[in-house]
Amino acid sequence: MQPRIKIAASILAANPVRLEEEIKQIEMAGVDLIHIDVMDGHFVPNITMGPFIVEGIKRITKIPLDIHLMIEHPERYVKTFAEAAGKGDLITFHIETTKKPKEVISLIKDAGLKAGVSLNPDTSTESVENLLDTVDMVLVMSVNPGFAGQRFISKVLPKIARLRSMAPDELDIEVDGGITTENISQAVREGANVIVAASAIFKTGDSSNAIKTLKQKAEQAIREEYHNKVNA
Ligand code: DX5
Numbered sequence: 001m002q003p004r005i006k007i008a009a010s011i012l013a014a015n016p017v018r019l020e021e022e023i024k025q026i027e028m029a030g031v032d033l034i035h036i037d038v039m040d041g042h043f044v045p046n047i048t049m050g051p052f053i054v055e056g057i058k059r060i061t062k063i064p065l066d067i068h069l070m071i072e073h074p075e076r077y078v079k080t081f082a083e084a085a086g087k088g089d090l091i092t093f094h095i096e097t098t099k100k101p102k103e104v105i106s107l108i109k110d111a112g113l114k115a116g117v118s119l120n121p122d123t124s125t126e127s128v129e130n131l132l133d134t135v136d137m138v139l140v141m142s143v144n145p146g147f148a149g150q151r152f153i154s155k156v157l158p159k160i161a162r163l164r165s166m167a168p169d170e171l172d173i174e175v176d177g178g179i180t181t182e183n184i185s186q187a188v189r190e191g192a193n194v195i196v197a198a199s200a201i202f203k204t205g206d207s208s209n210a211i212k213t214l215k216q217k218a219e220q221a222i223r224e225e226y227h228n229k230v231n232a
C-alpha cells in the first residue's frame with residue numbers, strides 16, 4: 001500500500017499578481033505541498049519561476065515546497081534553490097537532464113533537502129529503477145512538461161504501477177499533468193500518492209473546494225483498492 005495521499009498545488013496556474021492570497025487560501029484548505037514549476041526555456045519550451053520566487057513564497061507560508069526543476073544542468077542550480085527553500089523541502093530534477101543523477105541527488109541531500117527524480121511520458125522506468133532506494137520521490141510526468149492545462153496521457157499509468165511494485169514502501173510516487181477530479185482515482189489506484197494539480201485547483205474559481213474534492217477522491221480510491229485486494 002502506498003504512503004498517505006498528499007495534494008501538491010502547482011502555482012503555475014495561480015494568479016501571479018495575487019499569489020499571496022492564492023497561497024493563503026490553499027493553506028487554509030489543507031493543501032500538503034506547494035509545487036513550484038521551474039522552467040528554463042531549454043529543457044522545456046517555456047520560462048517560469050526562479051529562486052527569488054521560492055524565497056518569497058518561503059517568507060509567507062510554512063507549507064513544504066515541492067520544487068520541480070525542468071532545467072538543463074540541474075547540478076549548477078540545486079544549491080541556489082536549496083538555499084532559497086529550506087531544510088525538509090523537496091527538489092526534483094529530470095532524469096533526461098543529467099548523466100550523473102546520483103551526484104545531483106547527493107547535492108540536494110547534502111543541502112538538507114529531500115530529493116526527487118522525474119521522468120517524461122516517453123522515458124522508460126528503467127532510467128530511474130536503480131535510484132529508487134536513493135530518492136525520496138519519483139515524479140511521473142503525465143503530460144510533456146512545459147505548460148499547465150494539458151490533457152492527461154493515460155499511457156503513463158502502467159509506469160506508475162511498475163514503479164510502485166518495485167519501490168520501497170515509503171517511497172512517494174508523484175503524478176503531474178492533466179490531473180482532474182475524474183482521473184485522479186486511476187492514478188492513485190496504480191500507486192501514485194502525491195498528486196499535482198494546477199488547473200484543477202486554480203482554474204475552478206474555488207481552490208479550497210477543489211483541493212478537498214481531489215483529496216476525497218484520492219482517499220476513496222485508496223480505500224476501494226484496499227478493499228478489492230482484501231476481498232480478492
Ligand atoms: C507542467 C508542470 C505541471 C503543471 C500541471 O510542465 O510540471 O506541474 O503545472 O498543470 P495542470 O495540472 O494544469 O496539468
Ligand code: ZN
Pocket residue numbers: 010035036037068176196
Ligand atoms: Zn510540475
